[in-house]
Amino acid sequence: MRYRKYSAYLREKYGARVHRIPLQAGFFCPNKDGRLSNKGCVFCDAYGSGPTTFNPLPIKEQIREGIKWAKRRYRARYFIAYFQAFTNTYNRPKIIEERLREALNFPEVVEISIGTRPDCLPEPILDVLERIAVEKELWVEIGLESAHFKSLEWMNRNHTLADFIDAVLRTKRRRKIKIGVHTILGVPGEGKREAIETARTISALPVDGIKIHPLHVLKDTELERFYKKGELQLLSLEEFISLAVDFIENIREDIVIMRISGERTKELFIAPDWALKKQEVLKKIDAEFERRGTMQGAKLKLGLSKDECVPLKEPVKLEKN
Numbered sequence: 001m002r003y004r005k006y007s008a009y010l011r012e013k014y015g016a017r018v019h020r021i022p023l024q025a026g027f028f029c030p031n032k033d034g035r036l037s038n039k040g041c042v043f044c045d046a047y048g049s050g051p052t053t054f055n056p057l058p059i060k061e062q063i064r065e066g067i068k069w070a071k072r073r074y075r076a077r078y079f080i081a082y083f084q085a086f087t088n089t090y091n092r093p094k095i096i097e098e099r100l101r102e103a104l105n106f107p108e109v110v111e112i113s114i115g116t117r118p119d120c121l122p123e124p125i126l127d128v129l130e131r132i133a134v135e136k137e138l139w140v141e142i143g144l145e146s147a148h149f150k151s152l153e154w155m156n157r158n159h160t161l162a163d164f165i166d167a168v169l170r171t172k173r174r175r176k177i178k179i180g181v182h183t184i185l186g187v188p189g190e191g192k193r194e195a196i197e198t199a200r201t202i203s204a205l206p207v208d209g210i211k212i213h214p215l216h217v218l219k220d221t222e223l224e225r226f227y228k229k230g231e232l233q234l235l236s237l238e239e240f241i242s243l244a245v246d247f248i249e250n251i252r253e254d255i256v257i258m259r260i261s262g263e264r265t266k267e268l269f270i271a272p273d274w275a276l277k278k279q280e281v282l283k284k285i286d287a288e289f290e291r292r293g294t295m296q297g298a299k300l301k302l303g304l305s306k307d308e309c310v311p312l313k314e315p316v317k318l319e320k321n
């Protein structure tokens with residue numbers, strides 16, 4: 001295997017395929033409710049990147065329905081309760097704990113995964129997550145998207161790389177919690193160099209998993225408006241394959257690659273068409289690794305090697321006061 005696939009990681013750990021049950025916990029997002037902005041991220045749809053029908057059922061019921069459906073369809077045995085929609089740590093700690101605890105009581109739910117923003121992980125929330133993580137494996141999936149300030153600004157993320165680093169380092173002090181990172185390739189103005197910089201920044205941090213999405217356009221988003229006005233250049237499939245392999249070559253080899261594609265359904269999707277063909281994308285990525293003869297982490301460099309530490313020709317003279 002040229003990179004550390006999530007499906008293989010889960011199968012190794014639980015001895016069977018594990019299915020995710022996407023959930024709506026009823027939380028919102030500071031980037032949509034006016035606290036930071038009311039526009040949201042340029043790529044974010046009306047469902048806050050969560051399940052594509054509004055589900056008013058309590059978490060317990062959503063999980064029960066999800067398990068029933070996946071057992072019938074895939075004969076699945078194990079599940080991940082994925083708190084996916086909006087920002088799942090944006091509420092009072094007590095409420096968050098109550099919602100998460102609803103997932104704890106299902107023996108078939110082997111893991112809990114929580115999607116959030118880097119600026120929504122204060123210590124009282126981490127206390128809650130740590131308590132849950134002692135009882136069941138818990139991942140916090142933090143959206144970084146890009147390490148570059150200009151790109152974060154363009155996406156209207158309203159957080160910085162510093163927020164992300166701070167969140168990762170503080171979360172990692174709670175040893176039981178696993179950390180996943182969401183990234184986007186193909187943000188306008190970003191190329192190979194920027195992708196590698198993002199990959200190396202993440203690799204320098206105590207992160208356990210990563211999701212890689214191509215920039216894609218969904219209905220009723222700011223991106224849709226840019227796209228329809230002809231202001232948005234999206235990656236071709238070939239460009240994405242090349243960039244994704246450059247990126248993974250610079251990801252630390254122990255980090256699990258949790259996803260390399262979009263997560264949305266056809267009904268919401270606008271472009272690029274190829275991003276819906278997940279299996280084709282994955283096959284091409286394998287083929288590109290094969291062609292290059294490289295693998296995850298093969299090109300990762302943190303800091304300078306000995307040969308690159310060239311002394312300055314003229315020593316810097318320090319002015320004395």
Ligand code: SF4
Binds near residue numbers: 030043
């Ligand atoms: S932080 Fe998440 S939920 Fe909030 S606007 Fe951005 S993508 Fe949507």
